[in-house]
Amino acid sequence: MTSETFQLELAAAEAYEERFVPAIFAEWAQVLVTEAGVAPGQRVLDVACGTGIAARRAAEIAGAPAVTGVDINDAMLKVAARIRPDITWLLGDAAALPLPDADFDTVLCQMALMFFPDPAGALREMGRVASVGGTIAAAVPGRLEDQPAYGPFVEMVARHAGAEAMSLLSVYWACGDPERLQRLFAEAGLTVTAIRTHVGTARYASADDFVVGEVESTPLMDRLTPEQYAQVRLGAKAVLQPFTDRDGSVAAPLHGLIIVARR
């Protein structure tokens, strides 16, 4: 990777922390840490930690020296380390965690399982690094058909940009079927103890800002012509209207699943 590419990635990771963490992910981190039962004295791992919001919430309870975050993207980890240098941050793939067996009481994975090529394999890895009887807890977005704001938004984008666009955006919702999610955990040899829906909120300053956040930061952006992008921005105002406040800000419900299992 050239240093120029890395600087771009670093800027994107800083933007992720500044924009998406408060707008979407901070709320989920609180819920995930609570549902996982993170407690003082536990050793906690955050897999695909990004800029580290779930690890930071866990550190508030378990203490920073007991918490480790792993991510495949070095730029994300640089931002994580800038914010909390006292937490351990490791570069690594969820498919082959750079950690010994049975080293953690709780393993968290927030809003990332759907991106892994082999989610059951990654869950098996999470089980491997968890102690016997330890907890593995994940948060994933729910099914697209259960999303009152994102569903119509993605359909509208697909109408303007074609089916390929739909398939690019569909990865986010790929683990959202509760039966499939439980099967993945079972395949990984984990015993599911709880699964529930949580409805979070994605907050944006405007419908335009929603499009910038949800489209410009994805590979879809490169595939849209300027005309298609203009249509998407116009369409977003209409489909997000039920979630738009008088001041123009958007609060879009995000249905997700929180699943907790034991090794």
Ligand SMILES: C[S@@+](CC[C@H](N)C(=O)[O-])C[C@H]1O[C@@H](n2cnc3c(N)ncnc32)[C@H](O)[C@@H]1O
């Ligand atoms: C939507 S972000 C979620 C980050 C963080 N958990 C949060 O809630 O803010 C998805 C993260 O998954 C990471 N990721 C994707 N594939 C990965 C893999 N195979 N191993 C480790 N991390 C991965 C990305 O680098 C990114 O930081």
